[in-house]
Amino acid sequence: MSITRVSNSQSNKGLHHQQIAQNDIDVTSLAGNAVAALANRLIAKRPRILARFTAEYAGISTSSDRITSAFRTGFGIAKHDADTGIDYVRVRCEMVLMPADSTSAAYEPNMYWTLTDSGGTVTTQGSVHISDRTSVAGDVVPDDFIHVDQVWNLKVNELYTAVLTTTAYARVRSIIIYEEPRVALYHTETSPTTDYCVSPGQFIARSPIQARALQDVWGCAHNVWKRGAVIATFDHGSTAASSTTSTSYNNILDSGVSDWTSVSPGFWFRSRYRGSFASTNIPCEFRVRAKRTTQNGTIVLRKAAGVDLATLNVTSSSYAWVSTTFNLDSSQTEEKLDVLFKTNVAGGTLEVDGMTISEYEA
Numbered sequence: 153m154s155i156t157r158v159s160n161s162q163s164n165k166g167l168h169h170q171q172i173a174q175n176d177i178d179v180t181s182l183a184g185n186a187v188a189a190l191a192n193r194l195i196a197k198r199p200r201i202l203a204r205f206t207a208e209y210a211g212i213s214t215s216s217d218r219i220t221s222a223f224r225t226g227f228g229i230a231k232h233d234a235d236t237g238i239d240y241v242r243v244r245c246e247m248v249l250m251p252a253d254s255t256s257a258a259y260e261p262n263m264y265w266t267l268t269d270s271g272g273t274v275t276t277q278g279s280v281h282i283s284d285r286t287s288v289a290g291d292v293v294p295d296d297f298i299h300v301d302q303v304w305n306l307k308v309n310e311l312y313t314a315v316l317t318t319t320a321y322a323r324v325r326s327i328i329i330y331e332e333p334r335v336a337l338y339h340t341e342t343s344p345t346t347d348y349c350v351s352p353g354q355f356i357a358r359s360p361i362q363a364r365a366l367q368d369v370w371g372c373a374h375n376v377w378k379r380g381a382v383i384a385t386f387d388h389g390s391t392a393a394s395s396t397t398s399t400s401y402n403n404i405l406d407s408g409v410s411d412w413t414s415v416s417p418g419f420w421f422r423s424r425y426r427g428s429f430a431s432t433n434i435p436c437e438f439r440v441r442a443k444r445t446t447q448n449g450t451i452v453l454r455k456a457a458g459v460d461l462a463t464l465n466v467t468s469s470s471y472a473w474v475s476t477t478f479n480l481d482s483s484q485t486e487e488k489l490d491v492l493f494k495t496n497v498a499g500g501t502l503e504v505d506g507m508t509i510s511e512y513e514a
């Protein structure tokens with residue numbers, strides 16, 4: 153029996169993929185089941201955090217406000233909807249809320265999420281109404297916090313813009329959005345309503361295991377790698393440095409800082425061992441929601457003084473997402489990434505409404 157192995161240039165971290173190009177082979181079914189179980193646990197019980205937000209001090213406290221984020225769902229544990237023909241991933245949004253910052257009966261504090269996919273389809277989630285109120289933000293203690301969670305069914309491998317609109321002095325302390333872990337996984341091709349991932353049914357005791365079954369295991373793990381960690385998120389509600397009129401770069405987290413330093417505010421990421429066998433590159437995406445007035449603006453992702461990983465040009469006069477891709481280096485132990493922005497010509501204003509940095513391979 154002849155076997156031809158071809159190394160894949162996109163081999164993922166942790167699995168050195170070899171395609172069996174000619175003939176199927178027999179391997180121990182127990183080993184196959186173990187690998188399938190490991191792949192399933194990797195996807196099902198290590199859910200990806202898609203977005204997170206923590207408000208400073210007393211939280212968002214205005215009559216009307218919004219929190220904006222963008223994220224991509226993974227390929228992971230999907231459920232097929234036979235009616236729509238769409239594969240969905242289950243996402244959970246957990247929020248810690250504070251009593252509304254008004255005791256006036258004229259207000260009905262509430263908030264709601266609006267999700268827009270890459271095709272422009274808009275889905276509005278259920279509203280959350282807050283009955284607890286206070287007139288003084290300092291009177292709020294942890295026992296007063298309100299815990300709310302929602303479950304969303306979102307499309308697999310889809311880019312979403314998520315906007316939380318708060319009204320009537322409703323206040324948010326923190327938010328985390330993540331793919332929900334699963335306790336048990338099932339796969340039945342004839343039953344499209346069950347969850348699916350790597351099918352353990354491919355590994356039958358004392359039966360040959362087909363090369364395509366091994367390909368499923370590798371492909372599943374590779375997809376997890378392609379939609380890796382969310383490195384950083386930023387929202388205008390969490391910092392005052394969301395706009396600039398300067399023609400010199402300012403740090404998005406502190407407008408008094410003009411360049412990367414070892415102590416400047418930024419976003420830390422441990423990049424060691426997150427590359428592939430083929431390369432030390434970690435493919436990533438830098439995505440910012442911004443607008444400019446009068447003059448165009450520039451946003452850079454900087455890893456050292458004068459060393460930029462990515463550059464975004466802002467030309468829209470209304471809020472819009474702009475994005476680019478870049479690589480981090482997995483040979484580094486960890487890296488600190490600073491985001492700086494400026495208006496290109498005096499007299500202009502550049503405003504940033506939201507930002508996401510995440511591991512991403514198309």
